[in-house]
Amino acid sequence: MTQQVLVLISFLVVTGILVLVFQMVFASTKNPTDIAPARVNRYRGLWFLTLAGILVVTFFFTLPRSPYLLFVRDRPEKIIAVASQQFAFTLSDESLDKERAPAEAAGGIVLPAGALVEFRVTSRDVNHGFGIFDPEHTIIAQVQAMPGYVNRLRIRFEKLGTYNILCLEYCGIAHFIMRTSFEVR
Numbered sequence: 001m002t003q004q005v006l007v008l009i010s011f012l013v014v015t016g017i018l019v020l021v022f023q024m025v026f027a028s029t030k031n032p033t034d035i036a037p038a039r040v041n042r043y044r045g046l047w048f049l050t051l052a053g054i055l056v057v058t059f060f061f062t063l064p065r066s067p068y069l070l071f072v073r074d075r076p077e078k079i080i081a082v083a084s085q086q087f088a089f090t091l092s093d094e095s096l097d098k099e100r101a102p103a104e105a106a107g108g109i110v111l112p113a114g115a116l117v118e119f120r121v122t123s124r125d126v127n128h129g130f131g132i133f134d135p136e137h138t139i140i141a142q143v144q145a146m147p148g149y150v151n152r153l154r155i156r157f158e159k160l161g162t163y164n165i166l167c168l169e170y171c172g173i174a175h176f177i178m179r180t181s182f183e184v185r
Contacts (some may be wrong), residue, residue: 074116089179
């Protein structure tokens with residue numbers, strides 16, 4: 001089963017539970033009865049413990065897979081500076097300099113397969129989305145490009161080919177042309 005199918009099934013189960021709860025609440029309002037505060041508090045406590053248990057289990061399984069914890073102890077083999085501005089991304093091997101835009105690498109950026117790469121992403125004007133798509137056009141990583149802040153995104157590219165970078169946040173009328181690419185060999 002793919003990850004997308006698992007997410008869909010999880011969504012449908014949670015949605016079904018929520019619909020069931022709302023139907024139970026709706027049905028309970030048709031017959032007015034006296035409500036005992038001790039009984040209500042018991043249900044609140046049970047509901048709280050159930051939600052807390054679900055939250056703990058969810059964190060237990062998802063937090064270790066967080067992309068922020070990947071490669072924390074590893075040193076990146078390649079650092080790529082990314083400066084975004086309406087309506088282009090500039091990728092460079094040079095460090096970011098606030099006074100001038102980094103020079104685009106001649107012939108484009110070529111990254112070694114299997115190497116740990118760190119993208120240092122910032123913006124020169126407005127917020128942008130920095131989304132990396134693999135050669136099969138599947139999104140594999142995303143980070144925000146924000147003015148005055150550098151986000152670091154570490155990733156290891158195993159597949160060979162051309163990776164595309166698209167802006168994932170509407171940044172103006174020519175947002176659809178904001179794209180670039182790099183090669184993994």
